[in-house]
Amino acid sequence: MDKNACELPLKDPSLQEPADRDILDRFFKGDQEAVGDLADRYAARLYNFGLRMCGNSEDAQDMVQDTLVNVIRYLKGFRGETKLKNWLYRLASSACIKRRRRKNRPERELSLEELRPERGDGPPPDIPDWSQNPVDELINDQLRNRLAEAITRLPHKYRLVFTLRDLEGFSTAEVAELLELTTQSVKTRLHRARAFLRNDLAQYYQEHREDSGGES
Amino acid sequence: MSEHHDCRKFFERLSELLDDEIDQATGDRIKAHVESCPECRACWATFKKTVEIYHAWGPDPVPQGFWDRLKKTVRDHQDETAEDAR
Numbered sequence: 001m002d003k004n005a006c007e008l009p010l011k012d013p014s015l016q017e018p019a020d021r022d023i024l025d026r027f028f029k030g031d032q033e034a035v036g037d038l039a040d041r042y043a044a045r046l047y048n049f050g051l052r053m054c055g056n057s058e059d060a061q062d063m064v065q066d067t068l069v070n071v072i073r074y075l076k077g078f079r080g081e082t083k084l085k086n087w088l089y090r091l092a093s094s095a096c097i098k099r100r101r102r103k104n105r106p107e108r109e110l111s112l113e114e115l116r117p118e119r120g121d122g123p124p125p126d127i128p129d130w131s132q133n134p135v136d137e138l139i140n141d142q143l144r145n146r147l148a149e150a151i152t153r154l155p156h157k158y159r160l161v162f163t164l165r166d167l168e169g170f171s172t173a174e175v176a177e178l179l180e181l182t183t184q185s186v187k188t189r190l191h192r193a194r195a196f197l198r199n200d201l202a203q204y205y206q207e208h209r210e211d212s213g214g215e216s
Numbered sequence: 217m218s219e220h221h222d223c224r225k226f227f228e229r230l231s232e233l234l235d236d237e238i239d240q241a242t243g244d245r246i247k248a249h250v251e252s253c254p255e256c257r258a259c260w261a262t263f264k265k266t267v268e269i270y271h272a273w274g275p276d277p278v279p280q281g282f283w284d285r286l287k288k289t290v291r292d293h294q295d296e297t298a299e300d301a302r
Contacts, residue, residue, distance in 0.1 A: 032294060035290055035294065036287065036290050039286055039287075039290055043278070043282070043283075043286055044275065044278050045275070047276075047278050047282065048275040048276055051276055057279050061279070061282060061285070064282075064286070065285070065286070065289050068286065068289050068290065068293075069289065069293050072290065072293040072294060073293075112227070112228060116224065116227050117255065117258075117259050119223075119255055125254060125255060125258045126258070127257060127258045127261045127262075128258065128261070128262060130262075130265065131258075131261040131262045131264070131265040132261070132265075135265075135268050135269055135272045136272070138269060139269065139272055139273070139274075143269070144273065147269070147270065147273055166267060166270050166271060167270065167271075167273070172235070172237065187231060187232060187237070190231055191228070191230065191231035191232075194230075194231055194263065194266060194267055195227075195230075195263070197266055197270065198262055198263050198266040201262070201265075201266050201269065202262055
């Protein structure tokens with residue numbers, strides 16, 4: 001066996017997804033291929049996470065590299081207190097936060113009052129057509145570009161929660177654990193992010209409507 | 217309690233309702249309000265659809281060279297770790 005092999009068992013192996021448990025087993029038995037297999041399994045997802053967070057491909061790739069270096073450094077200390085996937089995303093989130101801090105840009109707060117739709121004096125609104133159409137009829141390249149652009153306008157702390165929760169599929173409790181927040185903070189930030197993006201989409205479809213002469 | 221006040225309270229809880237992270241009684245009250253308030257009904261519809269759209273967005277493909285660069289990083293840093301251990 002490789003003299004670098006670590007034999008410490010995981011606290012609760014059943015917590016891990018089977019493929020991750022296999023990789024961890026092999027890693028702790030000294031299999032040098034295990035980290036590469038871990039990278040193969042998660043790198044594309046982490047890249048997309050980085051893309052949504054950083055807004056451009058180069059920074060997203062750098063973020064994945066930074067995360068992978070930390071995986072190599074710290075995996076031998078992983079005790080399985082959490083899912084491997086969650087641990088990876090914690091490293092990736094930290095990499096994103098560090099990058100953000102380096103840019104030293106002040107963070108804007110989103111207030112619920114500014115995000116609430118305005119009530120007009122006129123007749124009550126109809127339910128917009130776009131909200132009634134099936135999603136697969138709505139998604140096209142133009143919309144995808146708008147979604148990507150809108151996310152980059154979300155202030156970082158809301159973007160991070162939204163991306164983890166709605167794009168990466170973590171639960172409220174998992175996001176709270178990953179980011180060391182309370183579940184209430186996660187819910188608050190998520191809601192403001194969604195409201196911001198809702199307003200952006202409403203504007204997008206309004207612009208579309210105006211461009212096509214009022215047909216929706 | 218004014219209807220406008222209800223609209224504000226309802227708006228605050230939209231995500232919890234969508235994610236089913238709200239108690240039954242409050243959820244039922246909000247749903248009843250949505251039925252009766254055209255502004256909130258429109259807001260709820262667009263809010264739900266927004267989240268649905270983002271859920272359906274889908275990943276971008278990784279760029280060319282991504283995997284080669286990744287493999288090199290793994291190799292380089294594993295060699296470094298092995299060196300440090302010696």
